[in-house]
Amino acid sequence: MNPVRKNHMRDKNISVALEHKGELSNGVKITRLSNGLKVLSPAKINLFLEVLGKRQDGFHEIESIMQTVSLFDTLYLHPIKSGIKVITNHPELSSGRDNLVYQAADLIKKEYGVKKGIRIVLEKRIPIGGGLGGGSSNAAAVLLGLNCLWNLYLSKEELSLLGARLGSDVPFFIYGQTAIVKGRGEIVLPLRVKETFHYILLKPPISIPTKNIYKNIRLSLTKPAINGIMPIINKLLRKQAGYKEIQQLMYNRLENVAMKLYPVLRDTHQAFRNISNSGILLSGSGSTIFKLCGSRKEAETLAAILSRINLGQSFIVNSQN
Secondary structure: OOHHHHHHHHHHHHHHHHHHHOOOOOOOEEEEEOOEEEEEEEEEEEEEEEEEEEOOOOOEEEEEEEEEEEEEEEEEEEEEOOOEEEEEOOOOOOOOOOOHHHHHHHHHHHHOOOOOEEEEEEEOOOOOOOOOOHHHHHHHHHHHHHHHHOOOOOOHHHHHHHHHOOOOOHHHHHHOOEEEEEEOOOEEEEEOOOOOOEEEEEEOOOOOOHHHHHOOOOHHHOOOOOOOOHHHHHHHOOOOOOHHHHHHHOEEOOHHHHHHHOHHHHHHHHHHHHHOOOOEEEOOOOOOEEEEEOOHHHHHHHHHHHHHHOOOEEEEEEEOO
16 A cells, blocks of 8 residues: 555544544544534643744744643634635634635645635634734644545644644644744644643733744843753653742743833733742743643632733633643
8 A cells, every 4th residue: 555545544544533532632622513613723832932043034943842721712614615714703803815714724725626615713712912822723723624624634744734834833733732842833842741730821901923022032132041941841741740840940032022022011920920929921922921820729819819900811721631
C-alpha cells in the first residue's frame, strides 16, 4: 500500500474513533449535528515567552510554552451547495475575506479541490485583542472541523502546515493542550502535562494589536529569562507539578514593552498585584493578564474581588489536558 495512503487510513481510523466520542485529542471538541458540526475553539495563555531575535522574513523568532484553557468560542459548520458564508455575533469582526475563519475555509477548499460550500456561524466569547489567540484558534477549528466534515483524513502535521500559512499561532491550536512553540510559531512540540492548572483571566477594557508590541521591542535593552525555558518545562513534566514553582518560572519578554506602551495595562496589572502578588503574567502581547491559582476555589475568590473593583472582564478557567 502507498505509505501516504496508509498514513491517511490510519488517521481516518483515529479521526472516526475520536469523532464518535465527540472530541479530538487536542481539546478542540467536535460534535456531529443533524445539519453539520459544532466545534468548540479554545483560548490559550503563554506560560513562558522569550523573543530570540528578528528573522529575515520579518517575523520574530520565539520560544514559548502555550497552553489551551477552558474559555471557548463556538463555531457551527453547515454544508451548503457552494461558496463560503461567515456569520458572526461580534460587531468588530468582518464576515468577509479578511476574517481568518473565511481564509481557513478558503485555503482548505482550494488546496484539496473541494467543490462543496460551507456556512460558518461564529459565536465569540474569547475577547479580541487580548493575547488569547481567539482568531488563530477559530482558524484551526475550521481546519479541524472541515477535515472531519469533508472526510479529508489529513494528519495534524498536514493541518499544521496549512495553519502556518494563516497565522503564527494557528499550528499550536491544531495540537492544543500544552506545547513548546518555536520559530515564528510553526514548530510545535507537544508536552504531556498531567496536572490540571486553575487560572483567573483578567481582560482590561483595551485591545492590543500584536504588531504594536513587536515593533517596539528592543532586544538589546532587555534581559532574557535567567535560566531559559528548560526549568519550567522540567517542572511541568513532573507527575505533580507544584503550582508555586511554576509561578516563579513564568516569564513573558513582551510584558514590560506592553506596560510602557499602555499605561492602563500597567495600572491594571498593579491593581491585580495589590490583591494577589504572585503568579501573575501578561498572556502573549496582551492585554489579558492571568494568574495561576492553587485551586479553583482560589480562582473563584479572586474573581469575586475583581468583579467588585471592576478592572475588566474576568474568567475562571482551567488547563486542557
